[in-house]
Amino acid sequence: xxxxxxxxxxxxxxxxxxxxxxxxxxxxxxxxxxxxxxxxxxxxxxxxxxxxxxxxxxxxxxxxxxxxxxxxxxxxxxxxxxxxxxxxxxxxxxxxxxxxxxxxxxxxxxxxxxxxxxxxxxxxxxxxxxxxxxxxxxxxxxxxxxxxxxxxxxxxxxxxx
Amino acid sequence: xxxxxxxxxxxxxxxxxxxxxxxxxxxxxxxxxxxxxxxxxxxxxxxxxxxxxxxxxxxxxxxxxxxxxxxxxxxxxxxxxxxxxxxxxxxxxxxxxxxxxxxxxxxxxxxxxxxxxxxxxxxxxxxxxxxxxxxxxxxxxxxxxxxxxxxxxxxxxxxxxxxxxxxxxxxxxxxxxxxxxxxxxxxxxxxxxxxxxxxxxxxxxxxxxxxxxxxxxxxxxxxxxxxxxxxxxxxxxxxxxxxxxxxxxxxxxxxxxxxxxxxxxxxxxxxxxxxxxxxxxxxxxxxxxxxxxxxxxxxxxxxxxxxxxxxxxxxxxxxxxxxxxxxxxxxxxxxxxxxxxxxxxxxxxxxxxxxxxxxxxxxxxxxxxxxxxxxxxxxxxxxxxxxxxxxxxxxxxxxxxxxxxxxxxxxxxxxxxxxxxxxxxxxxxxxxxxxxxxxxxxxxxxxxxxxxxxxxxxxxxxxxxxxxxxxxxxxxxxxxxxxxxxxxxxxxxxxxxxxxxxxxxxxxxxxxxxxxxxxxxxxxxxxxxxxxxxxxxxxxxxxxxxxxxxxxxxxxxxxxxxxxxxx
Numbered sequence: 225x226x227x228x229x230x231x232x233x234x235x236x237x238x239x240x241x242x243x244x245x246x247x248x249x250x251x252x253x254x255x256x257x258x259x260x261x262x263x264x265x266x267x268x269x270x271x272x273x274x275x276x277x278x279x280x281x282x283x284x285x286x287x288x289x290x291x292x293x294x295x296x297x298x299x300x301x302x303x304x305x306x307x308x309x310x311x312x313x314x315x316x317x318x319x320x321x322x323x324x325x326x327x328x329x330x331x332x333x334x335x336x337x338x339x340x341x342x343x344x345x346x347x348x349x350x351x352x353x354x355x356x357x358x359x360x361x362x363x364x365x366x367x368x369x370x371x372x373x374x375x376x377x378x379x380x381x382x383x384x385x
Numbered sequence: 386x387x388x389x390x391x392x393x394x395x396x397x398x399x400x401x402x403x404x405x406x407x408x409x410x411x412x413x414x415x416x417x418x419x420x421x422x423x424x425x426x427x428x429x430x431x432x433x434x435x436x437x438x439x440x441x442x443x444x445x446x447x448x449x450x451x452x453x454x455x456x457x458x459x460x461x462x463x464x465x466x467x468x469x470x471x472x473x474x475x476x477x478x479x480x481x482x483x484x485x486x487x488x489x490x491x492x493x494x495x496x497x498x499x500x501x502x503x504x505x506x507x508x509x510x511x512x513x514x515x516x517x518x519x520x521x522x523x524x525x526x527x528x529x530x531x532x533x534x535x536x537x538x539x540x541x542x543x544x545x546x547x548x549x550x551x552x553x554x555x556x557x558x559x560x561x562x563x564x565x566x567x568x569x570x571x572x573x574x575x576x577x578x579x580x581x582x583x584x585x586x587x588x589x590x591x592x593x594x595x596x597x598x599x600x601x602x603x604x605x606x607x608x609x610x611x612x613x614x615x616x617x618x619x620x621x622x623x624x625x626x627x628x629x630x631x632x633x634x635x636x637x638x639x640x641x642x643x644x645x646x647x648x649x650x651x652x653x654x655x656x657x658x659x660x661x662x663x664x665x666x667x668x669x670x671x672x673x674x675x676x677x678x679x680x681x682x683x684x685x686x687x688x689x690x691x692x693x694x695x696x697x698x699x700x701x702x703x704x705x706x707x708x709x710x711x712x713x714x715x716x717x718x719x720x721x722x723x724x725x726x727x728x729x730x731x732x733x734x735x736x737x738x739x740x741x742x743x744x745x746x747x748x749x750x751x752x753x754x755x756x757x758x759x760x761x762x763x764x765x766x767x768x769x770x771x772x773x774x775x776x777x778x779x780x781x782x783x784x785x786x787x788x789x790x791x792x793x794x795x796x797x798x799x800x801x802x803x804x805x806x807x808x809x810x811x812x813x814x815x816x817x818x819x820x821x822x823x824x825x826x827x828x829x830x831x832x833x834x835x836x837x838x839x840x841x842x843x844x845x846x847x848x849x850x851x852x853x854x855x856x857x858x859x860x861x862x863x864x865x866x867x868x869x870x871x872x873x874x875x876x877x878x879x880x881x882x883x884x885x886x887x888x889x890x891x892x893x894x895x896x897x898x899x900x901x902x903x904x905x906x907x908x909x910x911x912x913x914x915x916x917x918x919x920x921x922x923x924x925x926x927x928x929x930x931x932x933x934x935x936x937x938x939x940x941x942x943x944x945x946x947x948x949x950x951x952x
Contacts, residue, residue, distance in 0.1 A: 237563075240514070240516075241502065241503075241506070244503070244506065245506060248506050248507055249507075252507045282691070285691070286688070286691075286692060289687045289688035289690075289692075290688050292687060292688070293536075293686065293688050294511075295510070295511040295531055296511075
């Protein structure tokens, strides 16, 4: 069975423990969550969870069924098989040491990276894009010396209902 | 009207028509127990919280209603976990109320604090921690609704002490809860598909599971099978959903299933699986399970479908609604299979039944456990509610007590919880005081919740315990005999109490039989007494349960035991 990454979008009631229930259901059944993004929707009492997991279609169907059983889960959608857009974001802190300073400034200009904090000793970049764009950015940034980084899980939205 | 949390709890239980609570008091629930003292609610004081949950579970399995428990925080709550997991595996509706330390102390490692909602998250259908008095009434209502709707299951409600002491308005007529969408009605087009599959099938077979009993669909199932002469086999949890004395009944399938049930599974060309989840004890190797058959699976829970066995036609729906639709559709479309056309298939099954009947060998010297169960069946004329412990006692009961009615075989199927039978029997007897309620036990299992003899004695809950005492953890010993060259590692339980004296010490009648000719008289005496009775049958020590499918083998490949058994 072909294993591939699936992006699953889950609407849930924003109740205490709801994330623990979802993580526990998957962990307890032996499935792995590879990335995760959670926040409320336009309604505070409803949250959306976007997670990615790897598995065959059969496995992912099983995961969806297990999630549907949870009382706080409203809906579960696999965005992998429909047209959808995907984005991740990274925040990167680069130390502006004297030997790399010019190189870094040049790379920021060339790649049109967004600088959100610029100080004498460091700068912080905010980069969004799909996974390949983020991976590309990270490859460019690596030789410049990344001091620290935070990468979000994937957020995704289907194009049509 | 303003009420205290403890008053709201009891009022809400009355709203839910709860007539009995199984429980055990403690520090965090002192206020609730004080309220209970002032109320008319019936409460059975068990001797261990695990016993409370099994008793509520037995009550729920026998009545189809929600079983209710009340225990204290910390160890009181953790002691319920095995009982909750037992109910969860078998989809039994329970609401378990646990005390909790005051909300201000939660997370501080207070005395008798534990995160019971965290602990039980994977083994409940859902759970709640009530943090605010204003949420109490709706949470209780929601808990009962969740426990009994769709695929039922246990729900735990954690009640902090300060919340129960607080006051708020209580108006039962105006409690709003969320609704849960559950597919009760099957998709209509599926009926045409089933019709087509049945029309071309030559060797159809119905396999029933706990979902038929939980869905109260036994009448429809029986009508379908009898009307079209379709033979029926069942899982352990399905026993009683089709009359066990009907000629179409093939007995249980699976690891200790009958020869003919397992052969029928392996040779059928259409398997109609109703309310089952294809447990590994039922299927043997998945690849060879019903390998010649198209499989139709009816279940209310989509997660049960294609989980273990990939099926040809899944139907998501309530078993009763689906079977009702199916019967109607088949009749309207003149499903033409007459009993005559079924003769060849039924003839083949009859041949298997004759070749290897379900039997055992009497030697006239030892009491055979199967003989005890057969005699019990004869003396009660099958009109008893039977609970079991887990192991050989459970399998022999499944094989030799022919259950004609649903909700009369009460056993821990999925989790396989030793110590279940006695407290479950107490719960059943509380629901049906006029029925004969018998726990068929083993000497290993009974010792896991033996303290509940005190509960039976205190309230004179007239349960009978048929103890099949072989001085071993019999099923584990059987595996050691067959697969570990008789290395009986830690399964000899000869060092045990004198069960007759133990019963007497608890205020329960103790009887003993050591010879085959004493079996009937002992049972007669025990069953006739108006008191709880423990009957200690000293049975043949190394009797094995046969047939047996070796673990990891195909279910058509069975060990049948000694030659004289086969005849």
